[in-house]
Amino acid sequence: MVVIDGKRMDGHKHSYVPGEKLVISPDLRLHKGFGGDLDPITYEVLRHSLWNINEEHGITIVRVSGSPIAAFGYDFNPCIMSEEGEFVYFGPYLQFHSGMQDLNVKWILENRSVNPGIFDGDMFLSNDPWIGTCHQQDTALMCPVFVGDELFCWVGNTLHFADLGGSTPGGWSPAAMTVFDEPVPTPPVKIMERGRLRADISDVFVRRSRLPQSVALDLRAVIAGNTVAKNRILQLVERYGADTVKLAMRRIVDDSERVFLDRLSHIPDGVWRERGYLEVAYPGDRGVYQGMLTLEKQGSHLHFDNAGTDGQVGSINVTYAAWRGGILSVLNPFMGPDLLFAIGGMLRHVSFTPAPGSFTTADHPAAVCNGGGIGTEFSISLANNVLARMMYSSHDVKLRRYFTANNGISQWPVVSLNGVDQRGNPYQNMILDWYAAPVGAYSFRDGIATGGVYWGPKQIAPNVEHNEEMMPILYLYRREIANSGGAGKFVGGATVGIAFTAHGTEQILHQVATCGLTHPTSMGLFGGNPGVPNTYLFQPKAADDEPSLEAMRETAAHPDAIPRLSPKTFNLIQHPGDVYVVWASGAAGYGDPLERDLDRVQADLDEGYLTPDVARSDLGVVVEHGAVQAEATAALRKAERETRVGGEDRKGRRTDGPEAGAVGEYVALYAEGGERVQACRRCRTVLAPEEGNYKDGCRMLVKEVAAAHPLMKDPKEFIDVEMVYRQFVCPGCGGLIETEIARVGDAVLHDTQLRLR
Amino acid sequence: MKFICGIDTGGTFTDCYVQDEQGQARTYKAFTTPHDYAEGVFASLSGAAGLYGKGLRELLEGTSRFVVGTTVGTNAFLERKGARVGLLVTRGFADTLHIMRGVGRVTGVDPDATMAMETSAKPQPIIAKDDIREIDERVDSSGQILQAPTRAAVLAATEDLRRQGVTSIAVGYLWAFKNPQNEVMTKSWITEMWPDAFVSCSHEIAPKIGEYERFAATAINAYIGPVVTDYVGRVRRILRENGFSRPILVMECNGGVINEEIIENYPVLTLNSGPAGGVSGSLALARQLNIPNVITTDVGGTSFDVGLVVDGQLALTAISQIGQFEYYVPSIDVQTIGSGGGSVAYVDPARRVISVGPESAGAFPGPVCYEQGGTRPTLTDADVVLGYISPDDFLGGRKRLNRDAAYASMRELGEPLGLTPEETAAGIAQISESQMADLVRRVVISRGHDPRDFILFAYGGAGPVHAAAYGGQLGVKALIVPGGDTAAVWSAFGVATSDVKNTYEYASVFREPFDIAAINKIFATLESRASKDLRSSTDQGHVQYVRELGMRYSTQLHEVYVPVADYPATEESALKLVAAFEQAYGKIYGQEAGFREAGIEIVDFRVVGFVPAEVPAPARIKDAVAVSAVKGQRAVWFAGAYEESLVYSGAHLPVHEAVPGPAIVELATTAIVVPPKFTVTRDDWNNFIVQTVSGNGDGAKTANV
Structure with a gap:
């Protein structure tokens, strides 16, 4: 473990952060396997076989568990790790578990190799967020694989269990103030001992749940998954020899490392920052809290820190494992889309410095049970933009095609339902429709409406009919929400929204525990607008009589007229006839909306993704009778650019030096003699010196935060803090360069600082 | 003379299989004719008739059973050349087929491609948003009608769509499988107004819970309906004009065949029917040989398909996939990877190793050895270099393969990695075979079975070539190359003989x-x-x-x-x-x-x-062999070195005589590779049983019952 500011990052008070070298009992013999040889054919065969083993591991979990969480949500991930906990393969399921599983193995090696010892046939279970999970529901099971008396490698998995106790069914507690209000975290315990399930430990774990049978079943599923993977690896060892298999494992990691290093070599050194906000930390709270993420690239190394993040508060916190997992959920697909989830090689060159006690790397005993819905997604949304900006700066323009702007569900819109179903049985369930969230805009094309987020590619939304069968609800609609994507040169995909009423029951008891209602959490890139915030609307029926289906549809069709819910709403009761509308937070746009191609605008209008009023307000496009008017649009856009500049002549100096590096879509470094300056790429107006903030040279337009998105409402109903939307415009040409959301008084964010050598 | 006749319209060839009352079979290959598929059918049939010295009319008048398998619907779907479809859907749910449950960009996509955001996309919709109309109607989960549609609304929407140019209508209402009344009324109003409209209703096409997969099946049915109907009509014309008057049967994805009139209403049943023929033919053979459990493996030019017969039944899956759509139609459970004879080998730049597939050189330009302009080495090129396939006898000697060109392509590929051309070729084969074995293992195990309880059938052009290698490592009881010369056109055999x-x-x-x-x-x-x-x-x-x-x-x-x-x-x-x-x-x-x-x-x-199909059993092989089965010998690469191996003609091999490896048994358009420590035995019905010498003899006995 490491020590930060005198704080021991050992997984007790502070999150566990392993050091460079693990402290492991000398009695535990590790298989290093430096012998043997590996021809390229055997390597390719083993590479494929190991991938298949990990797939079989995942399939086994789905099969045995059979729970909707595993079978629809795919809320799990299997992995293969080296003897010292380096990832060989990670699975194609929920990506944020990747930041957590290796931490468990390293902690086990450092803390369990002496007492009780690590032996063949053992498996260790853990759901401790301060060690290696994003919230207590996500339970890891790590299995050492021995060849002879040597620890050869690890297989392991993490699965979201339906209920592990605590004050709220399902574990999502909006009102938890400390971990003592939540499911009990369990540091790694040996639940399988030399091939046998320990009845005492198993009972301790199952006893805490409201759904003991389901927990027992899930436990069997994760044990079966590890057993399958372990046996198949041993078969490979038998056929090819331990040293050869180990060489293949190392080579898989080495290869992914080389690809990653090659990509990094095309990216200049620099610092990239992103800032975001979460609101209402607990019921009754009216605060807004700042989270920061800084990425520093130096040579072949990436370093992340969260300095500047506000202190832990209420129920919006996560620990180091979740914060890191959120970052890796972005790093994997953006920087290693072709590595077949062999992420270990990248991790050799990525480090993290958490700020202990901040709400994104909280200390014990902070409340962390909402980590899987709030903090992890928050970490993803910040990492999305620092990595995207870094990749944009690459000399290898191919990398600019690998990232997207922020996807939807940048805060998971919890809709947790409880009550008596249409058949008179008690139920507890969640709406999982949000897995149809949209993909953000690319640097070269539009995002994907309801495309499914990149950090959970296999996650699947249930059918409406399945939900109506499982719960006493009647949907009024499930549709793609027009105008919900962020505007931009390329727009974010449309998000998914639903409206439903209670049906076949007297009432439904609801809980809301999320953030990102009062301001967008899917921030855009290079002037692109953010996606729509999470939207919760609730219209109680007017009279005692249940309104007709037509009347409820009519209500749902006019969202502006429906009262809003707080992001932390407790025990909301819905009767038949009450209309509940929820839209998942949307996907962000890319680039200046005034540069949007008119054919694309016409297509969006034709398909109903865009309405003429928003085409005008957000894209500067004039539409008449459904048709884009090119000439009128050109005039309107020209006028808007002039308005942005403010009519003043602030053009300033222009540079004519050669481009020496891309700061972003609209700002570059230009060489001037021995010096470099940052200037607008459109008109060459000089904005800042080389390491200054280009925004200092921009004209800053400050608007109410509601201006960030056409579907936004005034946030003051739920927060006291004033939020603003800042647009940074080139004073030379009126082109939009970047936007940001901030609390009034927060400094202008310095998002990109290249350090060319 | 009574014939049974099967036609399999594939991507490159239209295969015809004809069998007479004695069980004697003839096969003919004609080119597929995408501008009018019926032309290829005509050519293939005429060719087969010629093999019996008959004219088409004479053959057809003597035919008791005629079955056609077609990829017309599949191609129309994949190439987006179907009808313009209008969809009527429950108010509030117009976007169901666009949302695709949020998995449209990853359904059926290789795992390594799911993370590549650059190229990730949903499939092109088959119904434009503008061709979808919401209808005020609703049924709840108990089947109670909360709102009935009105005739006026349905007619207005239909008329509107028709004016827009829609030629086929799909109706998808929530819970219609539970209570179809609203859909039934809707359909009756539409056909009243527009009598010749092609109308597909979700409760008829796919009566199951889950609106996305049900609507998808309905929409796909509406989309390919007119195209399939047109094709069936053309085939019918040819047959009727030439004296065939019995029902025309069409191959379905469930492994059965059904009257063309039913297919005209349910064309979606023909999607994914390609691999069904082979699996269904395997079932017929398994029954004849009294084998309960079979793994079917079909190695074609571009893909490797795995199916199962369990306890004498075909395994059906409830959900089918095509082109990133999932839809409800029960089809034979076949899993596929892009690994076949045409799979291209390349050096992965990142890993500096050889990788194979899933990209295929296809029929054109094809492998290097075809000399049709292909420059990248394929599995087929490796097979030629290794001596598995004779360059002289390919397609019955109709096409000569250039081994030197294949050899040079191996040298070019392997040299930077320090591999000889032979090592490179052997590596390509080994990589492909291990991927095939991995898929088989995954299919068998993930469905809860043990490979040791199965016999593996290997067919398709490249199946017999690689079966010993991919099947040998699975622990199955035995490998069977079914039907001798029929093995390479096994799908057409299945089409002809399915129930x-x-x-x-x-x-x-x-x-x-x-x-x-x-x-x-x-x-x-x-x-x-x-x-x-x-x-x-x-x-x-x-x-x-x-x-x-x-x-x-x-x-x-x-x-x-x-x-x-x-x-x-x-x-x-x-x-x-x-x-x-x-x-x-x-x-x-x-x-x-x-x-x-x-x-x-x-x-x-x-x-x-x-x-059950009344098909005469294949003819028993006559024991007397007039001609020597040994054609010669050639060097074949096994386990790191060339070994001189005897080459046999499969058609002349005596029955019940175990031929030891290393050996090659040549069949029409394919060859069985028998490595050292394996034997091959021909049984009474022209099946070839491959076993390890030390292997369990039970398999052979079972197979010969």
Whole structure:
């Protein structure tokens, strides 16, 4: 473990952060396997076989568990790790578990190799967020694989269990103030001992749940998954020899490392920052809290820190494992889309410095049970933009095609339902429709409406009919929400929204525990607008009589007229006839909306993704009778650019030096003699010196935060803090360069600082 | 003379299989003609007739059974050349086919491509948003009609769509499988106004819970309907003009065949029917040889398909996939990877190793050795270099392969990695074979079976070449290359010999204690539909039924189909059903994986109605062999060195004589590679059984029963 500011990052008070070298009992013999040889054919065969083993591991979990969480949500991930906990393969399921599983193995090696010892046939279970999970529901099971008396490698998995106790069914507690209000975290315990399930430990774990049978079943599923993977690896060892298999494992990691290093070599050194906000930390709270993420690239190394993040508060916190997992959920697909989830090689060159006690790397005993819905997604949304900006700066323009702007569900819109179903049985369930969230805009094309987020590619939304069968609800609609994507040169995909009423029951008891209602959490890139915030609307029926289906549809069709819910709403009761509308937070746009191609605008209008009023307000496009008017649009856009500049002549100096590096879509470094300056790429107006903030040279337009998105409402109903939307415009040409959301008084964010050598 | 006749319209060739009363078979390959597929059918049929010294009319007048398998619908779908479809849908749910449950960009996509955001995309929609109309109607989960549609609204929407240029209508209402009345009324109004409209309703096409997969099946049906109908019409014209007057049967994705008139209403049944022919043919052979469990493997030019016969039955999957869409139509459970003879080998720049596939050189430009402009080495090139395939006897000597060109391509590929051309070729084969073995293992194990209980069939152009290598490492009882010269056109054989069959489904949730009377009534209704359809397809044999219930534990999502052993069901047989379900669930998902306390539900009803095909058994091989089977010998690469191996002509190999490896047995358009420590034995019906010398002899005995 490491020590930060005198704080021991050992997984007790502070999150566990392993050091460079693990402290492991000398009695535990590790298989290093430096012998043997590996021809390229055997390597390719083993590479494929190991991938298949990990797939079989995942399939086994789905099969045995059979729970909707595993079978629809795919809320799990299997992995293969080296003897010292380096990832060989990670699975194609929920990506944020990747930041957590290796931490468990390293902690086990450092803390369990002496007492009780690590032996063949053992498996260790853990759901401790301060060690290696994003919230207590996500339970890891790590299995050492021995060849002879040597620890050869690890297989392991993490699965979201339906209920592990605590004050709220399902574990999502909006009102938890400390971990003592939540499911009990369990540091790694040996639940399988030399091939046998320990009845005492198993009972301790199952006893805490409201759904003991389901927990027992899930436990069997994760044990079966590890057993399958372990046996198949041993078969490979038998056929090819331990040293050869180990060489293949190392080579898989080495290869992914080389690809990653090659990509990094095309990216200049620099610092990239992103800032975001979460609101209402607990019921009754009216605060807004700042989270920061800084990425520093130096040579072949990436370093992340969260300095500047506000202190832990209420129920919006996560620990180091979740914060890191959120970052890796972005790093994997953006920087290693072709590595077949062999992420270990990248991790050799990525480090993290958490700020202990901040709400994104909280200390014990902070409340962390909402980590899987709030903090992890928050970490993803910040990492999305620092990595995207870094990749944009690459000399290898191919990398600019690998990232997207922020996807939807940048805060998971919890809709947790409880009550008596249409058949008179008690139920507890969640709406999982949000897995149809949209993909953000690319640097070269539009995002994907309801495309499914990149950090959970296999996650699947249930059918409406399945939900109506499982719960006493009647949907009024499930549709793609027009105008919900962020505007931009390329727009974010449309998000998914639903409206439903209670049906076949007297009432439904609801809980809301999320953030990102009062301001967008899917921030855009290079002037692109953010996606729509999470939207919760609730219209109680007017009279005692249940309104007709037509009347409820009519209500749902006019969202502006429906009262809003707080992001932390407790025990909301819905009767038949009450209309509940929820839209998942949307996907962000890319680039200046005034540069949007008119054919694309016409297509969006034709398909109903865009309405003429928003085409005008957000894209500067004039539409008449459904048709884009090119000439009128050109005039309107020209006028808007002039308005942005403010009519003043602030053009300033222009540079004519050669481009020496891309700061972003609209700002570059230009060489001037021995010096470099940052200037607008459109008109060459000089904005800042080389390491200054280009925004200092921009004209800053400050608007109410509601201006960030056409579907936004005034946030003051739920927060006291004033939020603003800042647009940074080139004073030379009126082109939009970047936007940001901030609390009034927060400094202008310095998002990109290249350090060319 | 009575013939049976099967046509398989594939991507490159239209294969014809004809068998006479004595079981003597002839096959003919003609080119597929995409501008008018019926032309290829005509050519292939005429060619086959010629082999019997007959004219087309003479052949057809003597034909008792004619079956056609077609990829016309599949191609129209994949190339987006179907009809312009209008969709009427429940108000609020117009976007169902666009949302695709949020998985449209990853469904059926290789795992390594799911993370590559740059190229990730949803499939192009088959119905434009502008061609979708929402109708005010609603049924709830109990089947109660909350709102009935009005005639005026339906007619206005239909007229509107028609004016826009729509030529085919799909109707998808929520819960229509539970209570179809709103869809039924809607369809009647549409056909009243527009009598020749092609209307597909979701409760007819796919009566199951889950609106996305149900609407998708309905929309796809509407989309390919007019194209398939046109094709069937053209084939019918050829046949009728040439004297064939019996029902024309069409291959379905469920492994059966059915009357063309039913296909005209349910064209979606022809999607994914390509691999079904081969699997269905395997079932026929498995029955003849009395083998209960078979793994079918088909290695073609671009893909490797794996299917299963378990306990003498074809495994059906409830959900089918095509082009990133998922839809409800029961089809033969076939898993595919892009690994075949045309798979391209390349050096992965990142890893500096050889990788193979999934990209295929296809038929054009094809492998390097074809000399049609292909420059990148393929598995077929490796086969030529290794001596597996004779460069002189390819396609019966009609095409010469250039081994030198293949060899040079291996040198070029392997040299930077320090590999000789032979090592490179052997590596390509080994990599492909290990991927094939991995897929087989995954298919068998993930369905709860043990490979050791199976015999593996290997067919398709490249199946017999690699079977010993990919099958040998699985621990199966034996490998069989079925049908001798038929192995390379095994799909056409399957098409010709499949049972008349169709599946009928109904979905409704029943909880314990089960309402036995209601369950029996549902089966009776499904059977009367089955009987009518099947009788229109054949006047021979008795209609038989397999009745299945889709059951699950209440809180779990996995549905398992359990055969209903006693029918009509009684209270007592219901108990047996529950026990059978629990046993089946345990077998697939592991003992103790069930959650009995939660209760058990019946969610789906399925009747598979079938009339066994009356097909003469293949002719027994005559023992007397006039010609020597040994054609010569050549150097074949096994385990790191060339070994001089005898080359046999499969058609002349004596039966029951185990030929030891290393050896090559040449068949029409393919070859069986017999490595050292393997033997191959020809049985009485022209099947070739490959076994390890130290292997379990039971397999051979079973296969020869």
